[in-house]
Amino acid sequence: MQGEFIIKQISVFSENKPGRLAAIAEALEKSSVNIFAFSIAEANSFGVVRALVDKPDIARSVLEKLGFAVQFTDVIAVRMKDEPGGLYETAKILGEAGINIEYAYAYSGKEAAVLILRVSQAGEAIARISAAGGSLLRESDLG
Amino acid sequence: MRCWDPRIEEMPKDELSKLQYRLLKTLIYRMYSFSDFYHVRMKEAGVHPDDIRTLADIRLLPFMYKSDLRDNYPDRIFCASRDELVRYHVSSGTTGKPTVVGYTQKDLDLWTTSLARALTSCGLGRGDVIQVSYGYGLFTGGLGLHYGAERIGATVLPTSVGNTERQIELMQDLKATAIACTPSYLIHLGEAAERMGISIQKDTHLRSAIIGAEPWSETMRTRIYETMGVRAYDIYGTSEISGPMFSECSEQKGIHIWGDIAYPEVIDPKTGEQLEAGEPGELVMTVLQKEALPMIRYRIGDLTRIIDETCACGRTHPRIERISGRVDDMLIIRGINVFPSAVEHAILGISELSGHFMIEVDRKGSLDAMLVRVEVVPEALSDKINDLINIKRKVEHVLKNALNVAVSVELSEPGSLPRFEGKAKRVIDRRVF
Ligand SMILES: [Zn+2]
Numbered sequence: 001m002q003g004e005f006i007i008k009q010i011s012v013f014s015e016n017k018p019g020r021l022a023a024i025a026e027a028l029e030k031s032s033v034n035i036f037a038f039s040i041a042e043a044n045s046f047g048v049v050r051a052l053v054d055k056p057d058i059a060r061s062v063l064e065k066l067g068f069a070v071q072f073t074d075v076i077a078v079r080m081k082d083e084p085g086g087l088y089e090t091a092k093i094l095g096e097a098g099i100n101i102e103y104a105y106a107y108s109g110k111e112a113a114v115l116i117l118r119v120s121q122a123g124e125a126i127a128r129i130s131a132a133g134g135s136l137l138r139e140s141d142l143g
Numbered sequence: 144m145r146c147w148d149p150r151i152e153e154m155p156k157d158e159l160s161k162l163q164y165r166l167l168k169t170l171i172y173r174m175y176s177f178s179d180f181y182h183v184r185m186k187e188a189g190v191h192p193d194d195i196r197t198l199a200d201i202r203l204l205p206f207m208y209k210s211d212l213r214d215n216y217p218d219r220i221f222c223a224s225r226d227e228l229v230r231y232h233v234s235s236g237t238t239g240k241p242t243v244v245g246y247t248q249k250d251l252d253l254w255t256t257s258l259a260r261a262l263t264s265c266g267l268g269r270g271d272v273i274q275v276s277y278g279y280g281l282f283t284g285g286l287g288l289h290y291g292a293e294r295i296g297a298t299v300l301p302t303s304v305g306n307t308e309r310q311i312e313l314m315q316d317l318k319a320t321a322i323a324c325t326p327s328y329l330i331h332l333g334e335a336a337e338r339m340g341i342s343i344q345k346d347t348h349l350r351s352a353i354i355g356a357e358p359w360s361e362t363m364r365t366r367i368y369e370t371m372g373v374r375a376y377d378i379y380g381t382s383e384i385s386g387p388m389f390s391e392c393s394e395q396k397g398i399h400i401w402g403d404i405a406y407p408e409v410i411d412p413k414t415g416e417q418l419e420a421g422e423p424g425e426l427v428m429t430v431l432q433k434e435a436l437p438m439i440r441y442r443i444g445d446l447t448r449i450i451d452e453t454c455a456c457g458r459t460h461p462r463i464e465r466i467s468g469r470v471d472d473m474l475i476i477r478g479i480n481v482f483p484s485a486v487e488h489a490i491l492g493i494s495e496l497s498g499h500f501m502i503e504v505d506r507k508g509s510l511d512a513m514l515v516r517v518e519v520v521p522e523a524l525s526d527k528i529n530d531l532i533n534i535k536r537k538v539e540h541v542l543k544n545a546l547n548v549a550v551s552v553e554l555s556e557p558g559s560l561p562r563f564e565g566k567a568k569r570v571i572d573r574r575v576f
Contacts, residue, residue, distance in 0.1 A: 011525075011526030048525070
């Protein structure tokens, strides 16, 4: 089953205004939503906040109530080997399969560092990484 | 009937130009001889009637302004004696004194003829019941449309404004096929009917609406058609040129300006220079045959452009586009005229945006900087920053092409820009002059 390795990321569009980011973090905290991973991509005046959380549906409704535009995005999470070249290896597997990495960010998981990938074909990426002996996380493995 | 007066309305363009020149020349001689006001104005501009040798020479003539009417309140620039006048209309000025317009019998006849042609071009005529829900009285809308509708042999239902429930009852009982009113009243009437459990589309005979005297848009036209099954036609005029006079034809691609009645020009509001057909600018009207209060190169203050090609309906008279805004709203950015309405028009064509926007103007050093904040619709948002940057670039590109001046664009969160009821205040100009 490839579907079990697809993880729901929340993507929040935000203007680069003072306090906007803090508002997102505060709202999630107040609703007891745990943030596992967090990344911000920004242009001059606006950016996208991406987060993996334990309760994505609650996070989405809380943020939408505050007027944020929120989307779910399918991403995959790869457990990084605790040795040099881990990132390179994953990128190489995907590159050879013609799968585009739109963006990636990492966080330190329970046992090892975790690489979050947003790719052009998530299902295909999961198959390739698994076949090459890579270790993927399920939503329940996050944290 | 296709044309009220096919001989005039389908007159070859060169013949029409000759007729316009003859009428203009007559008008200018008359004004120079009988109007103290315009005589002085021509002297000041150094123009004599003999200098007008072609129709294009109209650009030599001095402008008239709304303030001319106000400054000469109530009737000091009239060109007819009191016993020749058969009616007054008065428009309440938002600032200062009202303006008074007087009419001779011939003025009223021409106004009515103009509207008879306009209403016929919208497909109305004998057998139609036209409900006139413009105000009757000092305002020109009610009486103007009333006489125009009678002239084409339609039956007039003179309801004037107000008492909307009764209007809807009468509309049903007397089988009104058309209504003349402001766009906001039409929408109000539609909503009131709905509350009464009446569907304009299914329970009435109403099929057309002649609406004007307020700004409205293509979006409203679509909404009126979808909710009421009514085709809405744009009508244009202002009391200084008589009242509502000109409308779209059944093609709905611009408002025909009857060339034997008025000569429209579009100018650069800053320099006063005449612009080519198709270029946007300020509408200037010369009413060619008015007796009591002739208006020459009158600067109404509305923005539009002239469409010079012959209309698909066969009428040769020039058209103007729907009024896109007021000159007072114009910004000058690095020497270029920028109209907020042009920004709006450009933005409405971009599917990733909600249509709401704000313009902020600052001066950075000696340069003007214009920023347009736009709202992205939720469907167009992406988790990929490049998608967003591409939307921003696309909007910048579209605006640069539309305005001829570089502007920076910022994307705002959906729903975050101010919403306006009535007149929108979308410009924040922080420049200090
Ligand atoms: Zn036409």
